[in-house]
Amino acid sequence: DAKTTQPPSMDCAEGRAANLPCNHSTISGNEYVYWYRQIHSQGPQYIIHGLKNNETNEMASLIITEDRKSSTLILPHATLRDTAVYYCIVRVVNTGKLIFGQGTTLQVKP
Amino acid sequence: SQTIHQWPATLVQPVGSPLSLECTVEGTSNPNLYWYRQAAGRGLQLLFYSVGIGQISSEVPQNLSASRPQDRQFILSSKKLLLSDSGFYLCAWRSNRGLNTEAFFGQGTRLTVV
Numbered sequence: 001d002a003k004t005t006q007p008p009s010m011d012c013a014e015g016r017a018a019n020l021p022c023n024h025s026t027i028s029g030n031e032y033v034y035w036y037r038q039i040h041s042q043g044p045q046y047i048i049h050g051l052k053n054n055e056t057n058e059m060a061s062l063i064i065t066e067d068r069k070s071s072t073l074i075l076p077h078a079t080l081r082d083t084a085v086y087y088c089i090v091r092v093v094n095t096g097k098l099i100f101g102q103g104t105t106l107q108v109k110p
Numbered sequence: 111s112q113t114i115h116q117w118p119a120t121l122v123q124p125v126g127s128p129l130s131l132e133c134t135v136e137g138t139s140n141p142n143l144y145w146y147r148q149a150a151g152r153g154l155q156l157l158f159y160s161v162g163i164g165q166i167s168s169e170v171p172q173n174l175s176a177s178r179p180q181d182r183q184f185i186l187s188s189k190k191l192l193l194s195d196s197g198f199y200l201c202a203w204r205s206n207r208g209l210n211t212e213a214f215f216g217q218g219t220r221l222t223v224v
Contacts, residue, residue, distance in 0.1 A: 098144070103153060
């Protein structure tokens with residue numbers, strides 16, 4: 001299973017863009033990159049996923065490098081409610097397993 | 111719309127007692143189902159996943175077992191709980207239609223073994 005590496009923690013000022021990096025240098029050609037977040041004591045919430053093109057939805061944007069070895073999740077205007085642990089995951093295609101790493105704890109500060 | 115139900119929300123059990131956590135999914139058929147555990151301050155560890163009735167794959171050796179008696183029912187069990195079984199248990203489902211569907215998680219069961 002391809003592994004991901006994320007910084008353990010990051011801070012962001014409220015109203016500013018939060019850019020969360022993720023390295024997945026061993027990703028295979030047919031493996032997707034998924035992002036989830038977990039607010040304390042709740043189940044993880046799906047944010048966005050992509051294969052090789054950049055993606056955007058109402059929550060965030062996902063930028064994947066051309067070689068697919070890293071990606072960045074962008075929260076364009078972070079709010080205090082975006083404080084959470086953010087997980088970058090590479091999904092195993094044949095089983096659909098989601099293998100979580102340690103994630104990045106994002107602290108949005110006023 | 112699809113929903114996932116997990117219960118109970120919290121549970122306190124003595125060491126050596128049995129465990130049964132239930133997860134059900136509504137609004138879909140033949141989903142992929144998953145059990146995760148999250149120890150305090152740690153990330154999510156995949157325990158079991160199932161791609162169909164009676165089909166269970168175990169990811170890590172442990173004191174727990176899983177069963178899928180019906181298409182949309184996933185049960186996590188133990189015959190004798192250990193202190194180390196304490197944690198936050200999460201059930202998730204994913205549609206098996208297509209390669210890039212996202213997974214949806216239940217709200218979890220916080221188990222404390224005393």
